[in-house]
Amino acid sequence: MYGLGIAKSLGVTMRHFVVTYLDDLKWFLQGGFGNRYTPEALPERQSPRARGIFTIQYPKEQPPLPERFRVFPFHVVDPETGKSTCTACGMCARVCPPQCIWVRRGKDPDTGRPAKEPEAFFIDVSICMSCGLCVESCPFDAIKMDQDFEVAAYERYDSFLWGLDKLMKPQAHDIALHPSDYARDQGD
Numbered sequence: 388m389y390g391l392g393i394a395k396s397l398g399v400t401m402r403h404f405v406v407t408y409l410d411d412l413k414w415f416l417q418g419g420f421g422n423r424y425t426p427e428a429l430p431e432r433q434s435p436r437a438r439g440i441f442t443i444q445y446p447k448e449q450p451p452l453p454e455r456f457r458v459f460p461f462h463v464v465d466p467e468t469g470k471s472t473c474t475a476c477g478m479c480a481r482v483c484p485p486q487c488i489w490v491r492r493g494k495d496p497d498t499g500r501p502a503k504e505p506e507a508f509f510i511d512v513s514i515c516m517s518c519g520l521c522v523e524s525c526p527f528d529a530i531k532m533d534q535d536f537e538v539a540a541y542e543r544y545d546s547f548l549w550g551l552d553k554l555m556k557p558q559a560h561d562i563a564l565h566p567s568d569y570a571r572d573q574g575d
Contacts, residue, residue, distance in 0.1 A: 406438050407438075409438075410437075410438045414428070426451060429450065429451055430451070433450065446537075452534050454564070454565055454566070454567060454568075456534050457517055457519055457532035457533070457534070458517055458532065458533055458534055458535060458536045458538075459510070459512045459515055459517060459532070459533050459535070459538070459549075460479075460510060460515070460519075460521055460522060460530045460531065460532055460533065460554070461530070461531060461532075461533045461554050461555070461556045461560075462508070462529060462530060462551060462554045462555045462556070463528065463529055463530070463531055463556070463557075463558050463561055464555050464556065464557050464558060465558070466557065466558050466559075470504065471504070471505070471508075471529060471551060471555055472527055472528065472529040473490075473504065473505050473508065473525075473527065473529040473530070474503040474504065474527055474529070475490050475491070475492040475493065475501075475502075475503065475504060475505040475506075475508070476526065476527075477490045477492075478524045478525060478526065479521035479524055479525055479530055480521075481524075482520045482521065482523075482524040483520065483521055484516065484518060484520065485514045485515065485516055486514075487510055487511040487512070487514035487515045488508075488509070488510050488521060489507070489508070489509045489510075490505055490507070490508050491505065491506045491507040491508075492504075492505060492506060493505060493506035494506070505551065507550070507551075508550065508551045508554065509548055509549065509550050510548075510549050510554060511547060511548050511549075512538065512547045512548075512549055513543050513547035513548075517532070519532050528572075531561045531564075531565070533556070533564070534564055
């Protein structure tokens with residue numbers, strides 16, 4: 388019978404439709420609809436064992452990102468001095484495959500010799516491929532990968548060429564993003 392396959396597929400669709408509302412009713416009885424999007428409930432609702440259809444109401448609700456998720460690099464600010472921990476060695480610019488990092492070393496005003504801080508540091512994030520090689524090659528752990536992926540803009544050239552003012556973030560930001568990496572580094 389030709390209509391039997393269509394009837395079975397519609398039955399599967401209707402079962403998922405009904406189970407979705409029954410699951411929502413379960414979450415509503417446990418504490419309201421807001422309870423189903425808590426950090427404790429999201430892993431259960433996004434797991435393969437979840438029942439029904441699951442949709443995140445983005446951007447109001449966002450799924451939890453894995454700790455190793457990476458987008459663009461940022462500079463770690465030393466909490467004691469308030470300056471970037473970068474020494475302008477240029478290793479990050481040398482290993483960058485798309486060559487989207489530019490570093491210019493500053494000069495010491497008293498002696499005229501090169502200073503151990505960048506005078507200018509730019510990353511063109513429109514070219515960056517988020518590989519993380521700059522983070523791996525930095526001998527001073529001055530660069531880390533961020534998880535901020537919402538960086539849309541109407542024009543490309545001025546908005547996506549980030550200087551030190553846009554790249555510098557406190558060390559607490561890095562610790563919040565990568566707690567297990569920080570704990571491993573402190574144990575060494």
